[in-house]
Amino acid sequence: xxxxxxxxxxxxxxxxxxxxxxxxxxxxxxxxxxxxxxxxxxxxxxxxxxxxxxxxxxxxxxxxxxxxxxxxxxxxxxxxxxxxxxxxxxxxxxxxxxxxxxxxxxxxxxxxxxxxxxxxxxxxxxxxxxxxxxxxxxxxxxxxxxxxxxxxxxxxxxxxxxxxxxxxxxxxxxxxxxxxxxxxxxxxxxxxxxxxxxxxxxxxxxxxxxxxxxxxxxxxxxxxxxxxxxxxxxxxxxxxxxxxxxxxxxxxxxxxxxxxxxxxxxxxxxxxxxxxxxxxxxxxxxxxxxxxxxxxxxxxxxxxxxxxxxxxxxxxxxxxxxxxxxxxxxxxxxxxxxxxxxxxxxxxxxxxxxxxxxxxxxxxxxxxxxxxxxxxxxxxxxxxxxxxxxxxxxxxxxxxxxxxxxxxxxxxxxxxxxxxxxxxxxxxxxxxxxxxxxxxxxxxxxxxxxxxxxxxxxxxxxxxxxxxxxxxxxxxxxxxxxxxxxxxxxxxxxxxxxxxxxxxxxxxxxxxxxxxxxxxxxxxxxxxxxxxxxxxxxxxxxxxxxxxxxxxxxxxxxxxxxxxxxxxxxxxxxxxxxxxxxxxxxxxxxxxxxxxxxxxxxxxxxxxxx
Numbered sequence: 001x002x003x004x005x006x007x008x009x010x011x012x013x014x015x016x017x018x019x020x021x022x023x024x025x026x027x028x029x030x031x032x033x034x035x036x037x038x039x040x041x042x043x044x045x046x047x048x049x050x051x052x053x054x055x056x057x058x059x060x061x062x063x064x065x066x067x068x069x070x071x072x073x074x075x076x077x078x079x080x081x082x083x084x085x086x087x088x089x090x091x092x093x094x095x096x097x098x099x100x101x102x103x104x105x106x107x108x109x110x111x112x113x114x115x116x117x118x119x120x121x122x123x124x125x126x127x128x129x130x131x132x133x134x135x136x137x138x139x140x141x142x143x144x145x146x147x148x149x150x151x152x153x154x155x156x157x158x159x160x161x162x163x164x165x166x167x168x169x170x171x172x173x174x175x176x177x178x179x180x181x182x183x184x185x186x187x188x189x190x191x192x193x194x195x196x197x198x199x200x201x202x203x204x205x206x207x208x209x210x211x212x213x214x215x216x217x218x219x220x221x222x223x224x225x226x227x228x229x230x231x232x233x234x235x236x237x238x239x240x241x242x243x244x245x246x247x248x249x250x251x252x253x254x255x256x257x258x259x260x261x262x263x264x265x266x267x268x269x270x271x272x273x274x275x276x277x278x279x280x281x282x283x284x285x286x287x288x289x290x291x292x293x294x295x296x297x298x299x300x301x302x303x304x305x306x307x308x309x310x311x312x313x314x315x316x317x318x319x320x321x322x323x324x325x326x327x328x329x330x331x332x333x334x335x336x337x338x339x340x341x342x343x344x345x346x347x348x349x350x351x352x353x354x355x356x357x358x359x360x361x362x363x364x365x366x367x368x369x370x371x372x373x374x375x376x377x378x379x380x381x382x383x384x385x386x387x388x389x390x391x392x393x394x395x396x397x398x399x400x401x402x403x404x405x406x407x408x409x410x411x412x413x414x415x416x417x418x419x420x421x422x423x424x425x426x427x428x429x430x431x432x433x434x435x436x437x438x439x440x441x442x443x444x445x446x447x448x449x450x451x452x453x454x455x456x457x458x459x460x461x462x463x464x465x466x467x468x469x470x471x472x473x474x475x476x477x478x479x480x481x482x483x484x485x486x487x488x489x490x491x492x493x494x495x496x497x498x499x500x501x502x503x504x505x506x507x508x509x510x511x512x513x514x515x516x517x518x519x520x521x522x523x524x525x526x527x528x529x530x531x532x533x534x535x536x537x538x539x540x541x542x543x544x545x546x547x548x549x550x551x552x553x554x555x556x557x558x559x560x561x562x563x564x565x566x567x568x569x570x571x572x573x574x575x576x577x578x579x580x581x582x583x584x585x586x587x588x589x590x591x592x593x594x595x596x597x598x599x600x601x602x603x604x605x606x607x608x609x610x
Contacts, residue, residue: 002086003052005036005074007067008136017041018066019073024056027083030076037073052076057083058090137269139163141478142257144249144411145276147174148181149442149467151233153274156475158240165268166242167249167259172233174278176464178226179298184321185496186222187301191328192498195361200535213329215306222301251275251412254436258413272437272478275425276471277411279404279443279462284313287374287400293381294374294398297322307331307396311383313371314401315342317495320354322399324497327363334364334393336371336385343495347507347556349522349542354501354558357538366391374398404462406444421446429485431474439474442467461491492570494563499539502566504573505554508544517547521579521603523595525559527610530590536560541599543569543579550578565593579603 007017020038024030035047036056057077061067075090077083141157143150146168154166171178194213201208237244247261257273259266281296283289291299297318310326312319315337327333335342335358341351342358342365358365369387376382381398385391405423412418419426419434424446431439431447447460460466466486473483495501511518524540525531539559546553555569572582582600587593594609601607 001079002057002081003054003076003078004072005048005050005076007039007069007071007073008048016066016068019061019063021063022059023047026056026059026087028056030054030056050076052078054078055083057081057086060090137255137271139165139243139268139270141165141272141274141475142167142249142268142270143274143276144251144257145174145278145407145442145444146172146233146244147276147278147442147467148176148464149278149471150174150274150276151237152468153276153441153471153475154242154244155233155236155240156472157479158237158242160475160479162475162479164242165245165270166237167245167247167257169246169248171230172237172244173226173230175280175298177229177233179301181464182229183222183226183301184297184325186225187218187325188321188496188498190218190221191325194330195328195498203535213306215303215329218329219302248410250410251416251418251435251438253413253416254438272439274471274474275411275433275438275440275444276442276467277407277425277444279406281400282403282405284371284374284400284402287398289400293376293396294400297399297401300399303397309380309395310334310397310399311336311381311393311395312399312401313383314403315339315344315365315367316401316403317343317493319399319401320358320495320497322401323358323363327358327361328498332362332364332395334366334395336366336369336383336393338368338370338387340368342367343501345493346495346501346503347542347554348509349540350501350503350556350558353539354497354499357499404443406446408444411444421448430477431470439478441470441474461488461493463491463493466491490570490573492566494566496563499536499559500557500561500563502557502562503555504566504570505552506544507554507556508542511544511553516553518553519545519547519550519579519603521545521599521601521607523599523602523607523610525592525595527598528590528592528595530592530594531559533590534560541565541595543582543596543599543603545579545600545603550580552577552579552582559592559595561592565596568593568596 018040020040022037023035030050031053032050034050036050037048039046039048054076056074058075060072060074075086077086140162141164143154143166146166150166151172154164157164197211245259247259250258251273252258255269257268257270287294289296300322306329309332311334312323313336315335319335320342323333323335341348342354343351355365366385366389369385369389371383372386373384374381380394380396383393385393406425408420408423408425425433425440425444427433427440427445427447429447429449431441433440443462445460469486473486476483490505492504520542522540522542526537531537542556543552544554545551552573557565579600583597583606587597598607598609602610
């Protein structure tokens with residue numbers, strides 16, 4: 001059956017195009033993906049590819065001629081048809097208006113602008129009435145943002161053979177890869193190494209004199225790691241044919257996106273648009289960031305020199321991790337938190353142990369304390385604190401880590417009327433915004449669950465691994481795959497202090513407030529042979545089970561490398577494993593993971609080593 005090739009509609013405003021050059025002649029063989037012609041629109045000249053293989057039987061529009069969108073350009077003989085007969089058939093009548101469609105081409109011009117593929121309409125004869133042109137798009141999916149949500153969405157879309165464009169204003173990988181999750185771990189490991197040398201060398205039979213820390217080299221190592229991973233994402237984009245543009249992406253409305261960069265502006269259309277703009281640090285009221293003395297975690301990663309005195313307002317994961325880093329490297333660190341504990345979202349047993357360890361290391365911790373005033377003074381910052389221990393603290397640098405705010409400024413044009421909620425994109429439990437085929441994922445969203453759902457009243461977690469899974473889920477659903485909803489009550493959380501903190505599920509306090517009958521198993525690393533061998537005996541594994549059915553309800557761990565132990569329990573929870581099944585699973589010896597088996601055993605009186 002012959003296939004008609006029509007003039008694609010590249011955008012909603014495009015009405016006509018010009019055939020600049022035919023790359024194939026009548027009678028020549030054509031393969032799927034070959035460039036048939038170069039077509040010029042009002043924006044650029046782009047290659048047009050063939051969707052089917054066969055013989056180019058008839059060219060309806062000569063080079064240099066301008067035709068309307070949907071007009072017949074050529075016909076391919078795809079079966080056993082006689083190309084000569086098809087040419088006679090079509091040459092004897094006017095070209096019909098066909099259905100238009102646009103896509104990303106794979107020719108050389110694709111680097112400069114979005115390219116398009118031909119629309120193939122299988123029909124032995126032209127219909128008497130012209131068909132109504134259907135809307136067509138430059139891309140199947142445009143993703144705004146190249147962080148853990150954005151690049152994961154783009155790569156998965158590429159794997160599913162979708163025509164995808166990812167727009168990122170700075171570096172692929174976003175905050176997580178470039179300024180957060182990855183490079184901070186390099187700094188944390190270097191800090192832990194230095195701390196061990198200072199405090200434990202003698203116990204390990206190591207003696208030395210004049211230990212010196214080159215802070216610039218420590219920072220440089222973390223930046224090198226971030227750069228390697230950033231380049232790796234670029235490689236994956238090429239592998240899966242993901243188009244990538246640097247610049248600011250802005251939603252103009254359903255199916256419409258504008259790219260703005262140093263070269264100017266370009267508009268694109270897409271069947272689906274995924275907003276993954278991420279978030280940034282929230283300012284302390286009345287104390288705007290200046291990047292020098294009042295800083296965010298981003299500046300804290302590339303300070304020109306090690307500060308003698310550092311204050312951190314906010315004792316969540318970010319605040320505690322930087323307290324760990326700079327204390328280990330030699331700074332005098334003060335942490336200020338309004339709530340009763342460090343890591344306020346963690347189980348109280350975990351928070352209290354971390355507080356003891358921080359105090360032991362000389363980190364000054366002010367809990368139930370409010371920062372009343374921040375003043376810039378000569379050489380630093382003065383903090384006036386109120387609460388249980390009112391104080392005045394003077395430091396060289398103040399790091400503010402009180403939370404994050406969604407990057408929603410200019411994310412959408414006012415005319416788009418994208419609905420926001422508290423500086424985030426408002427979405428329902430399926431990641432839908434209020435606009436057609438516009439989705440949002442990751443740290444830029446405020447998720448609103450229906451009240452009757454189990455997640456009603458919960459807050460969406462700002463975590464890279466959550467953003468990643470949301471990205472894969474939404475792209476697969478767009479592609480027509482069936483996917484289960486994410487269970488946000490069982491999201492793993494990790495803090496990479498030394499010792500580390502890892503958790504999942506409900507805390508003991510929360511469960512008791514709910515009136516649940518629970519059984520708790522708790523095993524200290526002080527009783528672990530592997531922990532003793534490594535000299536890391538601080539901490540414990542705490543598992544909370546339903547008293548009647550043995551269901552795993554909560555996991556709370558503090559200890560060296562407990563973030564690596566958490567995945568076992570995430571999978572156990574996913575597979576609905578009970579405490580008995582965790583006990584009966586043979587854990588290798590000697591490992592830290594045995595503490596999981598032993599903790600489960602404590603709850604039912606089956607622990608062997610405690």
